[in-house]
Amino acid sequence: MRMTLLIKSAAELVDPELVARWTTRRAARETEILQAILRAFVERPDPIVVEEIIQAFPERAPDESRAALTRLDKKDLIQIRDGHVDLAYPFSATPTSFVVHLSGRGDRYVCCAIDALGVALMLGESVRIRSRCHHCGDSLEFSADPFGVGPSADGVMMWAGKRCADERRASTST
Known part of the structure; x- marks a missing residue:
């Protein structure tokens, strides 16, 4: 069975509804608590105990x-489970198909x-990215820096899907 891949430019994929949601989410990402959570994920790969976050803001x-954390969770910027933040976009404490190597931090x-x-852009530093092609299963590994991907990514194409109507989290979309 042959699979047909429809190739579109980024401009053709722009969804005005999504752009509006991201604009609102961008403001929420600037909160002091979310910034602390993201810094914690950069420093360590483990889930972050909610009480540690609360204590970091005496x-x-x-x-x-707690209310601020609940708002971030409801806005799908973090995920709180069992008293831990285990996801704060872009980071996940649970294994995914996408791994980024941070120099000196793993x-x-x-x-x-x-x-x-x-x-790479978020941290202002070079990173190594590893994954597998969802189409053929081939291993992918290349570098990226704040200006884009390295030459080893030549010929690599990325495609994006839409979140299913009954799914709350973008990270669980198929």
Whole structure:
């Protein structure tokens, strides 16, 4: 059976609804608590205990910090399970198909190919990205820096799917 892959440019894939949601989410990403969570994921690959996050902000009432974390979870910017933050886009504490190697800090799982490509820009440093082609299963490994991917990514194409209507989290989309 042959599979036909429809190739579109980035401009053809722009979804105005998605752009509007991302604009709103961008403002939420600037919160002090989310920035602390992202820094923690950069420094270590493990889930972050919610109580540790709350204690990191002693100037805030604990209920205020809990409410902020709940809002971030509801906006799908983090995922809280069993008293831990185990996902904060782009990072995931649970294994995914996408691994980014941070020099001097080891491997980090990320939620998707786009997240993997964005880590270099987010951190302002070069990274190594590993995954597998979802089409043929071939192993993929290449470098990326804040300006884009390295020459070893020549010929690699990325495609994106849409979140299923009944799925809340982009990281669980098929």
